[in-house]
Amino acid sequence: MFGHHTALQLTDLPVGVLVVFACSSLGVYGVVLSGWASGSTYPLLGGLRSAAQMISYEIAMGLSFVAVFLLSGTMSTSQIVVSQRHIWNVVPLIVSFLIYAVAVVGETNRAPFDLAEAESELVGGFHTEYSSFKFAMFFLAEYINMVTVSALATTLFLGGWRAPVPISLWHGANSGWWPMLWFVIKVVAIIFVFVWLRGTLPRLRYDQFMHLGWKVLIPVNLVWILAVSAVHVLRDRGWPTWKASTIVIIPVLLITIALLTAWEGTSARRRAARLAEKEAEARRGPAFPVPPMDLQVPHAPKLVRASAPAAVLDQKGSDDDG
Numbered sequence: 001m002f003g004h005h006t007a008l009q010l011t012d013l014p015v016g017v018l019v020v021f022a023c024s025s026l027g028v029y030g031v032v033l034s035g036w037a038s039g040s041t042y043p044l045l046g047g048l049r050s051a052a053q054m055i056s057y058e059i060a061m062g063l064s065f066v067a068v069f070l071l072s073g074t075m076s077t078s079q080i081v082v083s084q085r086h087i088w089n090v091v092p093l094i095v096s097f098l099i100y101a102v103a104v105v106g107e108t109n110r111a112p113f114d115l116a117e118a119e120s121e122l123v124g125g126f127h128t129e130y131s132s133f134k135f136a137m138f139f140l141a142e143y144i145n146m147v148t149v150s151a152l153a154t155t156l157f158l159g160g161w162r163a164p165v166p167i168s169l170w171h172g173a174n175s176g177w178w179p180m181l182w183f184v185i186k187v188v189a190i191i192f193v194f195v196w197l198r199g200t201l202p203r204l205r206y207d208q209f210m211h212l213g214w215k216v217l218i219p220v221n222l223v224w225i226l227a228v229s230a231v232h233v234l235r236d237r238g239w240p241t242w243k244a245s246t247i248v249i250i251p252v253l254l255i256t257i258a259l260l261t262a263w264e265g266t267s268a269r270r271r272a273a274r275l276a277e278k279e280a281e282a283r284r285g286p287a288f289p290v291p292p293m294d295l296q297v298p299h300a301p302k303l304v305r306a307s308a309p310a311a312v313l314d315q316k317g318s319d320d321d322g
Contacts, residue, residue: 007078008161008179008180008183009077009078012076012077012078013076014074014075014076015075015076016075016076016077016078017065017068017069017075017076017077017080017152017155017156018075020077020148020152021061021062021065021152024145024148024149024152025058027054027141027145028050028051028054028055028058030138030141031047031050031051031054031116031126032047032048032050032051032126033047034047034126034127034130034138035047035048035050035125035126038126038128038129038130039129040128040129042124042125042128043124043125043126043127043128043129046116046117046124046125046126046127046128047125047126049115049116049125049206050109050115050116050125050126052210053106053109053113053115053116053209053210054106054107054109054116056106056210056213056214057103057104057106057107057113057213057217058103058107059213059218060099060102060103060213060217060218060221061099061100061103061104061107063099063218063221063222063225064096064097064099064100064103064221065096065100065156066225067093067095067096067224067225067228068080068089068093068096068156068157070225070228070229070232071083071089071092071093071228071232072084072089077155077160080155080156080160081155081159081160081161081162084159084160084162085162088157088158088159088162089156089157089158089159090157090158093157093228095220095221095224096157096221096224097153097157099217099220099221099224100153100156100157101153102212102217103213103217104149104153105194105197106209106213107145107149108142108145108146108149108194109142110142110146110194110197110198111197111198111201111203112197112201112202112203112204113203113204113209114198114203115203115204115206115209146191146194147187147191150186150187150190150191150194151183151187153190154183154186154187154190158186159186160183161174161179161180161182161183162174162179162182163178163182164182223252223256227248227249227252230244230248231244231245231248231249234247234248
């Protein structure tokens with residue numbers, strides 16, 4: 001730029017990705033302390049729930065970095081981009097990219113994972129007692145975090161400052177001002193997906209949200225890391241990439257399909273058992289006395305009691321006449 005070779009970063013640390021990850025994880029302290037310092041019950045509950053949410057999804061997000069480190073052989077952001085000069089990491093590491101995409105939505109408290117400030121449950125979450133400039137600072141931090149995770153996704157999975165595949169055939173696509181343009185376009189596209197999700201998907205229940213993080217994303221990520229490590233070891237021993245990938249990925253896919261089939265069968269049996277139990281309760285009827293639905297008392301006793309004095313009076317009147 002302007003006749004000088006300019007790097008799009010202040011410094012190139014050998015552990016640059018870990019530094020960015022460590023700085024972004026400090027956001028949980030602001031959320032917890034703001035909920036506790038407000039001196040109110042709802043913000044305290046919202047702060048505790050936000051801390052559990054952010055920590056849970058930071059684990060899944062951090063595990064998705066491991067596959068990138070194994071494939072690139074470095075933790076430096078510039079070297080990771082250099083390693084994607086032939087093919088972006090999103091293609092061979094599509095599972096890590098999808099897990100990262102889900103995890104950052106939960107980690108940044110964006111819909112459909114905006115359970116840190118669920119108005120229908122927590123009034124406003126950890127920032128209920130804050131307004132004006134303090135409220136603005138909370139949401140500015142949230143949007144800055146969106147830009148940070150988008151830039152990190154661009155660097156790790158989408159080729160960084162490199163042009164997309166059809167345009168990269170042009171010799172000057174990755175020189176001059178073009179790299180900055182490609183990087184900004186990718187970051188803006190990811191932020192657009194954030195906004196798109198907020199206007200499209202409904203909010204999850206909190207138990208479903210934590211179940212997804214701990215019982216789905218983290219186990220799948222661990223299995224994927226083992227598969228990538230096995231491929232990496234076979235490649236170091238001289239195996240072709242396609243052969244190593246085939247030998248490792250096919251058994252993993254078969255095991256995954258078997259586990260999903262077994263899980264779906266178990267879920268179907270549980271649903272059938274719950275349905276049969278409900279039908280049995282409906283046939284047996286309620287176990288306690290239930291008043292009639294119309295809440296009306298029969299009128300026959302009242303008519304009998306009301307007609308008895310009239311009959312007595314008529315009898316007395318006839319005696320007096322006699």
